Amino acid sequence: MWRLNKVRHKAGRQGDGLEELRLKRREHERALRQARRDRQLVSKRLLLSEDEEQFNKMTNPTNLGPEKETNLKALSKALRDPSAQLTFIKQENSMHLLVGLLTGSDAQCRLQAVRCLHELSHSPHKNVAPACLPATSYLLTYLSGPSTKFTELCLYTLGNICPDSDVVKEKLLAQGIIPALTSCMENQRHNLAVVEAVGFTLSQLLQTKDAAEKIIPMVLASRLPSHLLSVLTPDPKFGLAPAIECAWCLHYLTCSSEDNRELLSGGALLQCSSLLVSLGRAVAEGNKDEGIELLVCPVLRCVGNLLSSCPVEDLSTQVGDVHLVVALCALVQAYLHTRPALARETVWVLNNLTAHSNEFCSALLTLNLVPGLIQLLPFSQGINTMILRILANIAHKKKEFCVQLTQLGLLSALCATLKMMDQEMVTLSLDVLFMLVVSSPQVAEEFVKQGGLSLLEAIQYNGEGERRRRATYLLEQHLLSYQQYSTIT
Amino acid sequence: MLQPEVVQRLTAGDVSVRSCHEESLTGDSEQQQQQRRQTEEGNPFSFTPQRLHLHRDHELFEDGDIQRHMYLQDLYISEAEDKPTLSVSEFACHISGCSSIFSTLEEYEHHYNSLHRHVCCSCRRSLPSARLLDIHIQEWHDSLFTILAQRQDMYQCLVEGCGQKFRTSKHRKDHLIRIHKYPPDFRFDKTKKDRGTRETKTQQQKDAAMEVVDDVCESEGVCEVMCNVLSDQPEQEESMETHVSEEEAVRMAKPASTEELSASAQGSESTSSAPPKPQYSYRVPSAVCFGHGSVRGFRGRRGRRK
Numbered sequence: 001m002w003r004l005n006k007v008r009h010k011a012g013r014q015g016d017g018l019e020e021l022r023l024k025r026r027e028h029e030r031a032l033r034q035a036r037r038d039r040q041l042v043s044k045r046l047l048l049s050e051d052e053e054q055f056n057k058m059t060n061p062t063n064l065g066p067e068k069e070t071n072l073k074a075l076s077k078a079l080r081d082p083s084a085q086l087t088f089i090k091q092e093n094s095m096h097l098l099v100g101l102l103t104g105s106d107a108q109c110r111l112q113a114v115r116c117l118h119e120l121s122h123s124p125h126k127n128v129a130p131a132c133l134p135a136t137s138y139l140l141t142y143l144s145g146p147s148t149k150f151t152e153l154c155l156y157t158l159g160n161i162c163p164d165s166d167v168v169k170e171k172l173l174a175q176g177i178i179p180a181l182t183s184c185m186e187n188q189r190h191n192l193a194v195v196e197a198v199g200f201t202l203s204q205l206l207q208t209k210d211a212a213e214k215i216i217p218m219v220l221a222s223r224l225p226s227h228l229l230s231v232l233t234p235d236p237k238f239g240l241a242p243a244i245e246c247a248w249c250l251h252y253l254t255c256s257s258e259d260n261r262e263l264l265s266g267g268a269l270l271q272c273s274s275l276l277v278s279l280g281r282a283v284a285e286g287n288k289d290e291g292i293e294l295l296v297c298p299v300l301r302c303v304g305n306l307l308s309s310c311p312v313e314d315l316s317t318q319v320g321d322v323h324l325v326v327a328l329c330a331l332v333q334a335y336l337h338t339r340p341a342l343a344r345e346t347v348w349v350l351n352n353l354t355a356h357s358n359e360f361c362s363a364l365l366t367l368n369l370v371p372g373l374i375q376l377l378p379f380s381q382g383i384n385t386m387i388l389r390i391l392a393n394i395a396h397k398k399k400e401f402c403v404q405l406t407q408l409g410l411l412s413a414l415c416a417t418l419k420m421m422d423q424e425m426v427t428l429s430l431d432v433l434f435m436l437v438v439s440s441p442q443v444a445e446e447f448v449k450q451g452g453l454s455l456l457e458a459i460q461y462n463g464e465g466e467r468r469r470r471a472t473y474l475l476e477q478h479l480l481s482y483q484q485y486s487t488i489t
Numbered sequence: 490m491l492q493p494e495v496v497q498r499l500t501a502g503d504v505s506v507r508s509c510h511e512e513s514l515t516g517d518s519e520q521q522q523q524q525r526r527q528t529e530e531g532n533p534f535s536f537t538p539q540r541l542h543l544h545r546d547h548e549l550f551e552d553g554d555i556q557r558h559m560y561l562q563d564l565y566i567s568e569a570e571d572k573p574t575l576s577v578s579e580f581a582c583h584i585s586g587c588s589s590i591f592s593t594l595e596e597y598e599h600h601y602n603s604l605h606r607h608v609c610c611s612c613r614r615s616l617p618s619a620r621l622l623d624i625h626i627q628e629w630h631d632s633l634f635t636i637l638a639q640r641q642d643m644y645q646c647l648v649e650g651c652g653q654k655f656r657t658s659k660h661r662k663d664h665l666i667r668i669h670k671y672p673p674d675f676r677f678d679k680t681k682k683d684r685g686t687r688e689t690k691t692q693q694q695k696d697a698a699m700e701v702v703d704d705v706c707e708s709e710g711v712c713e714v715m716c717n718v719l720s721d722q723p724e725q726e727e728s729m730e731t732h733v734s735e736e737e738a739v740r741m742a743k744p745a746s747t748e749e750l751s752a753s754a755q756g757s758e759s760t761s762s763a764p765p766k767p768q769y770s771y772r773v774p775s776a777v778c779f780g781h782g783s784v785r786g787f788r789g790r791r792g793r794r795k
Contacts, residue, residue: 024564025559025564025566028559028562028564029555029559032555032558032559033551033555036546036551036554036555039546041554041558043558043561043562044561044562045561046563200561244560248557252545255542255543255544255545256544256545258542290567291560291565291567293556293567294556294557294560294565297553297556297557298553298557301543301550301553304541304543305542305543307540308540308541308542309542336575337573337575338573339552339573340573340574340575341549341551341552341553341573342552342553344549345549345550345553348541348543348549351539351540351541352540352541354538355538355539355540356538356540378577378578379575379576379577379578380576380577380578380579381576382549384578389538389539392536392538393538396536396537396538416580416594417578419580419581419583419594419597420578420579420580420581421578421579421580421581421590422578422579425578428536430534431534431536432536434534434536435534435536455583458583458584459583461585462583462584462585463583466533469533470533470534473531473532473533473534
């Protein structure tokens with residue numbers, strides 16, 4: 001199982017300076033971004049054993065006598081080194097021997113043998129994973145066993161090797177990894193460390209290339225989704241880790257399907273949105289749970305994509321709590337300056353929530369959340385355009401809403417956004433302005449009083465295509481009759 | 490060929506209808522509003538609320554994915570180390586030819602108010618107030634004024650509220666210096682003859698910090714050129730015309746906008762009383778200069794040539 005503070009613990013032991021660590025992290029981040037661009041973003045996990053000591057020199061695996069266990073321990077430590085890993089798999093019969101120990105009668109040897117395999121699975125070299133194939137059927141069998149530490153190691157080993165090659169992935173599928181994961185989850189539901197490991201392994205499977213073709217339908221047809229949902233609410237003692245893994249699994253499931261029928265009928269949206277409400281509340285109250293954003297992120301994404309699949313008439317029943325809008329606005333405010341990308345994802349969810357729902361649009365108004373949204377209009381890189389969409393969603397519903405929006409100061413905010421360099425902002429601003437202006441004569445009058453005519457004229461004269469047409473239309477069809485209200489300077 | 494919003498409504502289908510009916514609507518329903526909008530001629534507004542389904546590899550998900558994998562690789566820390574860059578939208582001056590960009594609205598407003606308000610369409614001078622602009626146009630570009638000034642006191646005192654008028658600009662200047670204690674080289678009281686010295690100034694758009702009178706906004710060039718379209722020949726005194734830069738000539742060559750403009754300009758010229766002409770909120774619209782409406786700069790030229 002994982003604890004976030006392990007990072008610092010590890011750093012302290014290795015004696016890295018703070019600056020070195022920062023540089024290392026930045027370097028890693030860069031590499032990860034590039035990997036994502038190349039669609040090669042894959043990670044492995046290494047489960048550290050309790051007694052980490054200095055590495056001993058590597059023992060020849062064929063030379064195992066009565067001190068088998070000690071030697072195996074030494075071997076597993078030696079196999080931490082990537083070049084040792086390569087050497088090991090090149091030796092004839094080395095894997096065969098290891099598998100023998102893995103399936104032997106000595107329990108401690110089995111544990112150490114699986115440790116060795118785990119080290120091997122963590123290898124950066126792609127050809128190590130296929131070398132582990134002889135062991136996989138046993139690893140899968142052991143998943144339904146009772147031993148927890150052992151099961152954990154089996155799981156992480158499997159999770160590490162499945163993205164490495166298609167051959168491995170196909171073999172694992174054929175050997176029944178999905179039913180194995182399902183029964184493991186069911187049998188060890190009380191053991192959150194194992195649950196976390198199942199979540200991790202499943203997420204690795206779901207992230208593979210072409211997962212949508214075979215793996216995802218298989219998973220959706222199994223009982224796994226309901227188990228994943230049941231783990232979502234974090235256990236206060238154990239921590240967030242199992243919920244994090246399961247949430248990411250659900251994200252990979254929801255983003256690859258257009259209709260998400262099975263998940264919706266299984267109550268996924270209800271569950272995820274109520275979790276989001278409690279997470280929002282926690283964050284707003286200043287909950288200092290380390291890594292809570294690691295859970296907020298995938299849950300947000302699940303809700304966002306499930307909302308886009310949910311039939312509009314089911315929206316109220318599927319979402320349940322109208323206070324979801326409060327939670328979302330709280331999350332935006334909380335993350336705006338510290339994690340703007342997460343704030344951006346949050347406003348995307350808010351857009352999906354408000355697009356076809358009078359109820360949620362109305363809630364934003366009655367719960368007085370709109371002024372907060374208007375204040376977000378200066379922030380670029382996708383935040384303000386999405387905010388304008390949300391405001392447009394509201395305006396689109398009823399004339400009454402338009403009037404309320406105007407009373408909350410949207411018109412003067414639009415007078416500023418119409419001057420922005422971002423063309424999409426200008427176009428969206430014109431769209432919103434149009435809806436406001438046609439809603440009531442008072443709004444048109446107010447806009448003209450605020451000096452809107454010259455603004456539109458400038459757009460009309462200097463703008464391109466879409467913006468010019470919109471400005472012209474607004475001026476000619478709706479605003480010129482209010483000319484007398486424009487202030488002559 | 491269906492409009493995009495109609496297609497969307499068809500695919501959304503019954504769904505949106507059913508969702509509306511339970512609300513007690515005081516205004517029009519969304520559907521009715523949509524229909525009315527669509528029947529209006531040439532309505533370019535096509536916004537419809539849209540739910541966005543994002544695929545795994547979408548760029549919106551990049552940062553979150555990176556954090557996830559940093560966590561998997563034991564490299565994640567909760568407090569962000571470097572302050573993430575939350576960027577703010579910039580503002581851009583809309584005036585054609587002015588490519589200034591500003592990081593705050595205040596800067597934009599200051600720029601616009603300093604350089605693009607109260608601009609004389611004919612000679613592109615920017616005056617500090619509507620009143621001074623009026624006086625400028627009258628004295629520099631109105632032939633009727635020149636005629637009347639031969640027989641009566643036409644030169645107004647520049648100080649608001651004074652109300653006195655003078656036979657020549659020199660008299661006025663003396664008055665300003667003597668009575669109102671103005672500096673002898675007051676910038677906004679140049680005589681026409683003085684203009685020659687200023688013509689050599691670059692037409693490049695400068696910062697608001699520049700002296701306002703000397704500033705020439707390039708958009709006025711287009712406007713300027715349009716003025717030429719209306720009259721047959723440029724006026725002799727106004728040597729600004731000869732300074733039409735290459736850029737402006739290129740812009741003139743742009744078929745779409747200028748044809749449109751000259752068409753509308755010519756169209757309105759033929760009808761002397763075309764109601765209701767758009768009256769803009771500032772005297773000489775710096776950007777919109779079609780030749781119709783209250784654009785004072787043209788008054789002096791119409792019917793002036795032989």
